[in-house]
Amino acid sequence: MRRSAGLRHFLLSWLEPLSGVVALAVGWQIASMVAANPTLVPPLQTIWGALVDLAHGDLVNDIVASLFHLAGGFGTGAILGLLLALLCARFELVAAVIDPIAEFLRPISAIAWIPIAILLFGVGQGVPMFLIFYASLFPIFVNALDGIRRVDPTLVRAAEMLGASRRLVVTHIVLPAALPAVFAGARLSLGVGWVAMVAGELVGADTGLGYRIEYFQEFFSMEGVMATIVVIGIIGYLLDALLRLLQSSLLRWSPAHGGSR
Amino acid sequence: MSPAMRIGLPFAVVAIVLVAWEIAVRASHTQGLVPLPSGVVHSALALTEDGTLFSALGSSLERVVIGFAIAAAIGIPIGLAIGTVPVLDRTLRPVLDGLRGVAPIAWIPMAILWLGVRGDAALFVVAYAAVFPFILNTSEAARRIPRSLFHAAESLGAGRLLLIRSVVLPGALPFVFTGARIAMAFAWGSIIAAELAIGIKVQTARRAVAGIGQLMVDTLYVRRDVDALVLYMIVIGIVSFLIDSGLRRAQARLMPWTQR
Numbered sequence: 001m002r003r004s005a006g007l008r009h010f011l012l013s014w015l016e017p018l019s020g021v022v023a024l025a026v027g028w029q030i031a032s033m034v035a036a037n038p039t040l041v042p043p044l045q046t047i048w049g050a051l052v053d054l055a056h057g058d059l060v061n062d063i064v065a066s067l068f069h070l071a072g073g074f075g076t077g078a079i080l081g082l083l084l085a086l087l088c089a090r091f092e093l094v095a096a097v098i099d100p101i102a103e104f105l106r107p108i109s110a111i112a113w114i115p116i117a118i119l120l121f122g123v124g125q126g127v128p129m130f131l132i133f134y135a136s137l138f139p140i141f142v143n144a145l146d147g148i149r150r151v152d153p154t155l156v157r158a159a160e161m162l163g164a165s166r167r168l169v170v171t172h173i174v175l176p177a178a179l180p181a182v183f184a185g186a187r188l189s190l191g192v193g194w195v196a197m198v199a200g201e202l203v204g205a206d207t208g209l210g211y212r213i214e215y216f217q218e219f220f221s222m223e224g225v226m227a228t229i230v231v232i233g234i235i236g237y238l239l240d241a242l243l244r245l246l247q248s249s250l251l252r253w254s255p256a257h258g259g260s261r
Numbered sequence: 262m263s264p265a266m267r268i269g270l271p272f273a274v275v276a277i278v279l280v281a282w283e284i285a286v287r288a289s290h291t292q293g294l295v296p297l298p299s300g301v302v303h304s305a306l307a308l309t310e311d312g313t314l315f316s317a318l319g320s321s322l323e324r325v326v327i328g329f330a331i332a333a334a335i336g337i338p339i340g341l342a343i344g345t346v347p348v349l350d351r352t353l354r355p356v357l358d359g360l361r362g363v364a365p366i367a368w369i370p371m372a373i374l375w376l377g378v379r380g381d382a383a384l385f386v387v388a389y390a391a392v393f394p395f396i397l398n399t400s401e402a403a404r405r406i407p408r409s410l411f412h413a414a415e416s417l418g419a420g421r422l423l424l425i426r427s428v429v430l431p432g433a434l435p436f437v438f439t440g441a442r443i444a445m446a447f448a449w450g451s452i453i454a455a456e457l458a459i460g461i462k463v464q465t466a467r468r469a470v471a472g473i474g475q476l477m478v479d480t481l482y483v484r485r486d487v488d489a490l491v492l493y494m495i496v497i498g499i500v501s502f503l504i505d506s507g508l509r510r511a512q513a514r515l516m517p518w519t520q521r
Contacts, residue, residue, distance in 0.1 A: 020352040021359075040374060100271030101278075107505070108498035109450040114457055115481040115490050116296075195390075198364035199454045210367070217370040225370045229363055236362025 042223040050227040058212065062228075063235065065207035066197060069125060073132025074193055078186060080133075081140035085178075086170070089148040102141065110135035110196040118204045127204035131196040136189035140182065147181025148174055183247045190243060194236050209235075293487060300488030301495070308489065313476065314496065321452050321472035322500075328387025329441075329448045336392040336444070337437060340399025341429060350400065357396060365390040365447075366454045373459065383455035383472070390451035391444035398440025402433035435516045442508045449501050453477075473497065 025044060032041040042050075088095040110131045117127045151174050159169050201210025209232050216224030279298045286297050308314040343350040343357075365386045372382040406429060414428050456474020471479075473493060480489045 016348070016351040017355040020354070020356040023352075024356050096267065096270045097274045100275060104275070104498070107502040108494050109453065109501065111450050111454040111457070112494045112497040114454075115477045116487075116494065119481065119487065119490070194362075195364040195366065195451075195454075199366040199458070202366060202369070203458055210364075213367055213370060222371065222374065229367050229371075232367050233359045233363040236364070237359050238362075240358075240362065 039220070039222050042226050046223040047226045047230065050221070050223040051230065054212075054224070054227050054231070059231065062207070062209050062212045063231070065125075065211075066128075066201065066209045066235075069128040069197055069201070069205075069208055070132055070193065073129040073134075073197070074136045074190065077133040077136030077189065077193075078140050081137045081185075082144050082182065085141050085144035085148055086174075088145055089174075102138065106138050106142075110192065111199055114200060114203060117200070121204075123204050123206060125205060125207065128197050128200035128208060128210070131200040132193040135192040135196040136186075139189035139192065140185040143181045143185025143188070144178055147178030150181070151177040180251050183243075183251060187240070187243050187247065190239060194239065198232060293485075296487045296491040301491050304486065304489040304492050308492065314473075314493075317471055317473045317476045318496065318500070321456065321474065324384050324472065325387055325445075325448045325452050328384045328452070329391050329445060331384070331388040332391035332395055332444055332448070333441065335388070336395025336440075337399050340396045340437075340440075341403055341425065341433070343396070344400035344403025344433075345425070345429065357393070361393045365451050366458060369455060369458045372455075382459060383452055383474075386455035387448045387452050391448040394440045394443040394447060395437070398443070399433060399437050402436030402440075403429055405436070406432040435512070438508075438512050438516065442505065442512070445504055445508060446501060449497075449504060453497060 028041070029044050032038075032043040035041040038046055084098060088098050113131060113134055114127070117130050121127050121130060155173050155177065156169055159173050164172070197208070198210040198213075201208035202214050205211050209228055212228045213225055216222070216228060283298045286292060286295050289295075292300070339353075343353055368386060368389060369382065372385040376382045376385055410428050410432065411424065414424055419427070452472065453474045456472040457478055460471075460475035460478030473496070477490060477493050480486050480493070
């Protein structure tokens with residue numbers, strides 16, 4: 001009895017999400033039949049064919065290029081954001097200088113930088129990388145600073161009393177305590193960075209998944225556009241899932257891994 | 262740090278940076294390549310005088326508001342449905358997460374094909390970007406309503422509709438409003454992206470309705486005016502700041518019992 005209940009539960013846990021995906025696919029297929037125009041709404045088998053073609057051709061290069069942009073931009077943005085947050089928390093003067101600049105730049109979205117980025121870096125890898133860097137800088141900076149300022153001062157004092165050096169305090173107390181907030185910021189900025197990346201590649205690069213959409217559009221291959229959209233959706237979903245997994249496994253000790261925007 | 266310094270220092274820092282910038286650009290003779298602070302002021306005066314900036318801003322904002330309204334009309338019901346019916350949540354969640362993973366701007370070619378370049382394609386991108394914050398926050402809000410409220414209303418004989426109208430909606434409202442704030446920020450960001458992408462597409466054809474994104478493309482490729490580009494960026498920043506602080510204030514006033 002119990003065994004069949006477990007099996008039923010297992011089957012349901014797979015069937016339910018699957019049925020949503022199937023419903024979406026069926027809906028799309030019906031729409032494509034109604035439209036009766038393979039350019040307007042490419043039927044699923046055509047999209048699948050384009051996906052297979054893409055997988056035999058440039059797909060791997062595109063994904064690698066996009067992930068390279070993402071890693072470069074996100075990495076530099078996260079490191080700079082974290083460093084600035086540490087400096088701002090430590091020196092009041094630095095905070096007084098950085099804060100107004102950050103508050104001024106923050107409302108200007110990464111997207112708004114696209115024309116200037118094209119002008120500065122030319123069409124190429126520089127544009128998406130810079131956009132991702134810019135998009136990830138502020139969420140990480142703001143959240144990290146918030147997290148660092150909320151570190152329990154008694155912990156720091158206790159460590160200092162026990163003879164911990166400044167460096168030890170930072171690496172063993174301040175950073176771990178601020179980690180949940182930093183992670184919340186990282187997830188936010190990866191989401192924003194992903195969007196900025198596709199936009200940047202679409203208008204200002206010659207590699208990556210965003211560029212591939214632009215490329216297919218030039219040739220009016222809408223099934224190619226749709227295939228690329230599917231790939232972008234899957235990778236975007238996987239990235240967020242990966243970060244969520246990392247968050248819950250690294251921060252298992254933390255009562256609330258929340259943060260603020 | 263004294264209060265006077267706390268207020269004065271940021272201004273002093275910004276002023277020093279701007280002056281140093283101006284001197285550096287003039288000294289290196291890179292005007293026209295690198296934006297010049299005085300040039301930005303100059304183009305601000307010129308562009309506000311002939312009204313280009315305001316009409317572009319107006320047509321962009323109009324699309325943002327319409328796209329935002331569409332997103333709310335679609336997103337809030339979906340959010341309420343998956344927040345109150347667990348089966349729907351389990352079936353639809355992966356689809357929604359997958360769709361959310363697609364950057365809205367990636368839909369541009371399809372949107373242009375479906376709706377045309379005239380502005381409706383940008384509208385699609387805006388609504389797509391703004392719908393997910395509505396869905397996520399509304400469903401989260403509906404889920405957080407204490408079960409006891411449901412049971413109390415049900416035991417007093419409330420039907421499903423009454424339950425939604427008088428328990429779910431008021432309880433969820435503050436959360437939904439936070440979602441609306443995020444959605445608005447997304448909408449404003451993506452209208453610029455959409456207009457940029459569309460503007461680059463149809464650069465040659467003269468456009469009837471040009472938003473601020475198209476104006477930027479024009480400035481970048483036709484007039485090559487760096488100072489105006491920086492001005493547009495600052496305007497974009499000011500608008501998003503005004504939108505966000507306005508919505509925050511509205512939230513504090515309409516729903517004083519909420520913290521955020």
